Amino acid sequence: MNKRVSKPQDIRRRHAEEFKQSLVQRTLEPGASVAAIAQQAGVNANLLFNWRRLHLQAQPPNTCDNDPPVLLPVTVVAAEDPGAACVPTPSGPPPRTAPAGTIEIDINGARVRLRGTVDEASLSTVLRALASVP
The missing domain is CATH 1.10.10 (Arc Repressor Mutant, subunit A)
Known part of the structure; x- marks a missing residue:
């Protein structure tokens, strides 16, 4: 059964x-x-x-826990000699000293001028971005 x-x-x-x-x-x-x-x-x-x-x-993404990005003032200055824009800056002592609270960097034919307090993370981000520009 x-x-x-x-x-x-x-x-x-x-x-x-x-x-x-x-x-x-x-x-x-x-x-x-x-x-x-x-x-x-x-x-x-x-x-x-x-x-x-x-x-x-x-849940919506929680962005309050993260610090907001810090934007730095940037001024783009044209090269004094257009033909010199492609020539690397010679090594040696810098041509002049920037005033206190300002950082000037000549890289890839561009001059970056940072004024005021600049944190290491922001400066690293700017330099990495400039280094990647052809």
Whole structure:
């Protein structure tokens, strides 16, 4: 006699949105363990990771934590001798000293003059950009 085996019904649990959100908020706290929170709540860690991913994707990007970019005043000065623009600056002592609080750089036929306080990161960014100009 053959017994008829019934197919299991869809036994997925449905969780309230408030329950999901409270767990997700707990996972966003510094030092929180998603796996531990899921185990305490009796849900699969992968499910909680999915809820967390969906929550983070729905949030607008948070740009308040990053410092805004610093824009520096730049003046482009035409070369005095147009033919000399392609000639590299000879090595040796600089022709003149820039006043305090100003940095002048002659590179690739262009002169960059930076006034005021210049942080290292901004200067590095400017120099990398100028070095990449053909």
